[in-house]
Amino acid sequence: MNEEMAMALVELKRDEVLEAVRQRAERGEDPVKILEECRRGMGIVGDRFQTGEFYLAEMMLAAEIFKGVVEILNPHMARVRPQKPLGTVVLATLKGDIHDLGKDILATLLRARGFEVHDLGVDVLPAVLVDKVKEVNPDFVGFSALITSAFASMKEASELLVESGLRDRVKLMVGGGVTTPALKDHIGADFQTLDAMEGVTYCVRQNGGRQQ
Numbered sequence: 001m002n003e004e005m006a007m008a009l010v011e012l013k014r015d016e017v018l019e020a021v022r023q024r025a026e027r028g029e030d031p032v033k034i035l036e037e038c039r040r041g042m043g044i045v046g047d048r049f050q051t052g053e054f055y056l057a058e059m060m061l062a063a064e065i066f067k068g069v070v071e072i073l074n075p076h077m078a079r080v081r082p083q084k085p086l087g088t089v090v091l092a093t094l095k096g097d098i099h100d101l102g103k104d105i106l107a108t109l110l111r112a113r114g115f116e117v118h119d120l121g122v123d124v125l126p127a128v129l130v131d132k133v134k135e136v137n138p139d140f141v142g143f144s145a146l147i148t149s150a151f152a153s154m155k156e157a158s159e160l161l162v163e164s165g166l167r168d169r170v171k172l173m174v175g176g177g178v179t180t181p182a183l184k185d186h187i188g189a190d191f192q193t194l195d196a197m198e199g200v201t202y203c204v205r206q207n208g209g210r211q212q
C-alpha cells in the first residue's frame, strides 16, 4: 500500500493529492485501490481530530479534498464495472446528519462492483427517501449515520417503509461510525457494518443469482 497519497491528504496538500489521483487514474491504475489509499488518509485525519491535533477547519478541508478524489475517480470506475447492473441501491444520510464521506465511499464501491446507485445526499427527510424507493423499486436501501441524533429519522424512515408496504421488497442496511448491531435491531434493519466493502459483499451475496 502506497502511504504517500494518504499522507499528502493528511497534510492537506489539495493540489498534490488531486493531481496524483488524476494521473494515476489516467494511467489505468485500479481506482478502487486509489480510493482505499485516500480513505486511509481520511481515517488518520479523523484520528487527529479526535485527539485534538486537528480542528474543525482542517477536518473540513480534508473532507473537501476527499470529495474531489471521489469526483475524479467516479468516471474511471466504469473500467472495473460489469456491463449489466447487479441490482439497484438507494442510499441516504438522513435528517439531522450531514456527514457523507462514508456514504460516498460506499456509493463509489457499489458502482464499481456493478450496482446502480441512487444517492439522495445528506439531511434527507424520511418521506423523500420513501418516495425514491417507490419510484425506483430498489433491491437495497442503505442509511449512513455518523451522529446519534439521526437515529430518530432512521427509525422513522424504516417505519414509513413498513407503512407504505415497501419494506418486504428491499433489504435495509445501516452503516457509519455510530451504528451498532443494537441500532440495526432497533430500527428493524437487515444488516449493519462499519466497513463499506462488507456492505458491497452483502449486496453481492444477497443478489447472488444475478451476478454477471
Ligand code: B12
Pocket: 039, 042, 043, 045, 046, 047, 049, 050, 056, 059, 060, 063, 096, 097, 098, 099, 100, 101, 102, 103, 105, 106, 141, 142, 143, 144, 145, 146, 147, 148, 149, 173, 174, 175, 176, 177, 178, 193, 194, 195, 196, 197, 198, 199, 200
Ligand atoms: C469528518 C467529520 C466531520 C466533517 C464531515 C464532512 C463530510 N462531508 O462528511 C464535518 C467537519 C463537516 C463534521 C461536522 C460535524 N460533526 Co463530525 N466528524 C467527522 C469525523 C472526524 C470523521 C467522520 C468520517 O468521515 N469518517 C470517515 C468515514 C469514511 O467513515 P464512516 O462514515 O464510518 O464510513 C465507513 C463505514 O462506516 C462505511 N459506511 C458508512 N456509511 C455506510 C452506510 C451503509 C449502508 C454501509 C453498508 C456502510 C457504510 O463505509 C465507510 C468506509 O468503510 C468524526 C469523528 C471520527 N473520527 O469518526 C466526527 C463526528 C462524527 N462528528 C461529530 C459531530 C458532533 C459533528 C458536528 C455536530 C460538529 C462538531 N461539533 O464536530 C457537525 C455535524 C452536523 C450534523 N448535523 O451532521 C461527532 C458525532 C458524535 C455523535 N456520536 O453523535 C463525531 C463522532 C466527533 C466527536 N467525537 O464528537 N464532521
